[in-house]
Amino acid sequence: MSKYIFYAPNPTSENRLSEEESFHASRVLRLKSGDQINLLDGQGGRYAALLDQVDSKKTTFTQLSLLEKQAIIPYQIHIYVAPTKQMERMEWMVEKCCEFGIHGIHFFHSRNSERKEIKLNRLEKIAVSALKQSKNLYLPEISPIKPLSTYMDSLVESASTQRLFAHISDPPVENLSKQLIQNKSYHVLIGPEGDFTPTESADLLRANWTPCSLGKSILRTETACIAATMGIHMVHE
Amino acid sequence: MSKYIFYAPNPTSENRLSEEESFHASRVLRLKSGDQINLLDGQGGRYAALLDQVDSKKTTFTQLSLLEKQAIIPYQIHIYVAPTKQMERMEWMVEKCCEFGIHGIHFFHSRNSERKEIKLNRLEKIAVSALKQSKNLYLPEISPIKPLSTYMDSLVESASTQRLFAHISDPPVENLSKQLIQNKSYHVLIGPEGDFTPTESADLLRANWTPCSLGKSILRTETACIAATMGIHMVHE
Numbered sequence: 001m002s003k004y005i006f007y008a009p010n011p012t013s014e015n016r017l018s019e020e021e022s023f024h025a026s027r028v029l030r031l032k033s034g035d036q037i038n039l040l041d042g043q044g045g046r047y048a049a050l051l052d053q054v055d056s057k058k059t060t061f062t063q064l065s066l067l068e069k070q071a072i073i074p075y076q077i078h079i080y081v082a083p084t085k086q087m088e089r090m091e092w093m094v095e096k097c098c099e100f101g102i103h104g105i106h107f108f109h110s111r112n113s114e115r116k117e118i119k120l121n122r123l124e125k126i127a128v129s130a131l132k133q134s135k136n137l138y139l140p141e142i143s144p145i146k147p148l149s150t151y152m153d154s155l156v157e158s159a160s161t162q163r164l165f166a167h168i169s170d171p172p173v174e175n176l177s178k179q180l181i182q183n184k185s186y187h188v189l190i191g192p193e194g195d196f197t198p199t200e201s202a203d204l205l206r207a208n209w210t211p212c213s214l215g216k217s218i219l220r221t222e223t224a225c226i227a228a229t230m231g232i233h234m235v236h237e
Numbered sequence: 238m239s240k241y242i243f244y245a246p247n248p249t250s251e252n253r254l255s256e257e258e259s260f261h262a263s264r265v266l267r268l269k270s271g272d273q274i275n276l277l278d279g280q281g282g283r284y285a286a287l288l289d290q291v292d293s294k295k296t297t298f299t300q301l302s303l304l305e306k307q308a309i310i311p312y313q314i315h316i317y318v319a320p321t322k323q324m325e326r327m328e329w330m331v332e333k334c335c336e337f338g339i340h341g342i343h344f345f346h347s348r349n350s351e352r353k354e355i356k357l358n359r360l361e362k363i364a365v366s367a368l369k370q371s372k373n374l375y376l377p378e379i380s381p382i383k384p385l386s387t388y389m390d391s392l393v394e395s396a397s398t399q400r401l402f403a404h405i406s407d408p409p410v411e412n413l414s415k416q417l418i419q420n421k422s423y424h425v426l427i428g429p430e431g432d433f434t435p436t437e438s439a440d441l442l443r444a445n446w447t448p449c450s451l452g453k454s455i456l457r458t459e460t461a462c463i464a465a466t467m468g469i470h471m472v473h474e
Contacts, residue, residue: 092329099460100452135455175474215337215470218372223336230467233452237412 002048004029004037005132007139008061011039011047015060020125022059025051037061040131042139044070070137076185077232078104080151082192084221085114087122093222094123094142097229098130104141105225110148112194118145148189148200152207155187165189165196165204166224167211176212176231183236188212188228193221239285241266241274242369244376245298248276248284252297257362259296262288274298277368279376281307307374313422314469315341317388319429321458322351324359330459331360331379334466335367341378342462347385349431355382385426385437389444392424402426402433402441403461404448413449413468420473425449425465430458 006021008014017025025031033054039047039061046068049061079102083090094105105127107118123142131139155163162184167173180186189196189209196204205211214227243258245251254262262268270291276284276298283305286298316339320327331342342364344355360379368376392400399421404410417423426433426446433441442448451464 096460096463099454099456100464101454133455133457135453175471177471177474215467215474216372217336217338218370219336220370223333226333226463227337227467230452230464231471234412234414234468234471237414237452 002036002038004031004035006037006039007042007128007131008039009041011041011045011049011061011064015052015062015064017059017061019057023056025059026054026056038067039064040137042128042131042137044072044137046070046137068137072138073101073236074183075232075236076103077101077229078106078185078187079190079225079228080106080108080187081190081221081225082110082113083107083115083118083145084193087115087119089220089222090118091123091126093225094126095130096226098127098136098140099134100226100229100233101134101136101138102140102229103138104143106143106151107145108148108151108189109145110192110200111197112192114192116145120144151189152203152209157208161185161187162210163187163208164210164212165201166191166214166228167201168195168213168218169211172213172216173211174213176214176228177235179210179212180232180235186232190221190224190228239273239275241268241272243274243276244279244365244368245276246279248278248282248286248298248301252289252299252301254296254298256294260293262296263291263293275304276301277374279365279368279374281309281374283307283374305374309375310338310473311420312469312473313340314338314466315343315422315424316427316462316465317343317345317424318427318458318462319347319350320344320352320355320382321430324352324356326457326459327355328360328363330462331363332367333463335364335373335377336371337463337466337470338371338373338375339377339466340375341380343380343388344382345385345388345426346382347429347437348434349429351429353382357381388426389440389446394445398422398424399447400424400445401447401449402438403428403451403465404438405432405450405455406448409450409453410448411450413451413465414472416447416449417469417472423469427458427461427465
């Protein structure tokens with residue numbers, strides 16, 4: 001496997017690197033025409049290729065060959081989170097969730113949200129670099145901030161999905177790991193630092209979302225996202 | 238509970254805050270004599286007190302009363318890790334492990350280690366602030382870098398302990414969660430980015446350390462520490 005890994009979403013139909021990856025190949029790594037590279041399509045595919053024209057804006061490749069097509073795991077993880085004030089915490093959450101393997105990271109704003117806008121582009125870059133260094137070949141979908149209600153309305157219950165939300169209560173509700181039914185598509189809501197309001201929690205319960213605990217500790221928002229993602233994987237180990 | 242929380246290791250025998258906490262109380266929070274504070278002793282105790290003399294170097298408190306003495310959990314988590322080149326990654330590892338709850342974070346250097354020295358003081362500060370914001374009242378022991386062999390020699394097998402090391406192999410070894418015997422004192426070694434050398438792994442196996450997987454993904458060193466800590470807690474949920 002080449003140590004030069006690039007992200008190219010459609011390598012079979014488009015034999016060129018993005019402007020950003022082109023710059024990285026030519027100016028940062030100083031690669032030359034004929035150098036061996038690997039390509040990740042973010043959809044389970046890992047390819048070998050040779051660099052053709054190396055240009056800081058448009059680098060092309062040739063002799064594409066599929067090295068590996070990673071099987072899709074039988075369950076899906078989607079985390080929905082109210083972004084924290086410090087963007088840095090969301091950045092590492094994305095990195096870590098991608099390391100563990102995740103299918104979607106979706107942002108919402110609710111009553112106690114601290115941040116109303118988010119730079120998706122930067123988070124997508126972090127996801128791509130996490131993909132390059134982990135063994136996961138699937139790039140998660142990262143979606144912009146929407147009102148919590150949007151997700152509550154659009155995510156309907158079905159035989160193949162399980163909808164949960166992190167809930168701190170006394171006495172505590174059951175742990176996430178105890179409530180998971182194997183091989184579903186999991187949608188987990190993680191509230192803001194100030195948590196969901198009692199009204200929001202009541203609405204979620206009324207809409208049949210399952211409240212779950214993530215352990216005895218009070219976790220920061222970003223840590224809760226990691227805990228949920230890792231917990232779901234552990235249950236399937 | 239007061240929103241002003243300070244760390245004071247021996248509040249019953251010493252009615253004063255450290256110089257650092259004194260500065261925080263007087264200069265940052267601008268608290269006054271008579272203000273209500275909470276104190277954490279890092280050994281399970283949470284106290285109420287009133288500030289007496291507020292001074293940037295030596296702030297004293299009075300009317301100490303115990304609010305809570307957190308029970309010791311029936312298992313212990315000790316992580317041993319080869320520090321990463323980027324200290325920032327170890328800093329967040331400490332923060333996150335403290336959020337989940339951990340008893341000891343110990344550093345070692347092995348053949349592929351990237352860092353030979355470490356600033357304990359900064360990590361201890363991070364542990365204290367994580368203690369203040371999580372519900373854990375136990376401050377972990379954080380110990381300086383020692384050779385891997387020191388720990389291999391000093392940590393002997395016993396009925397109350399379980400010794401494991403993160404091991405990437407093909408086919409993979411069994412997951413940590415599958416190998417844990419409940420309510421032990423767990424000692425988990427996490428190798429450097431370049432992993433343990435074959436010789437080091439062989440030595441660990443010969444010394445009866447249990448190899449374990451932390452999942453299908455390749456995790457960064459700091460992520461592996463979180464995964465092990467969280468995995469141990471999950472098994473006890």
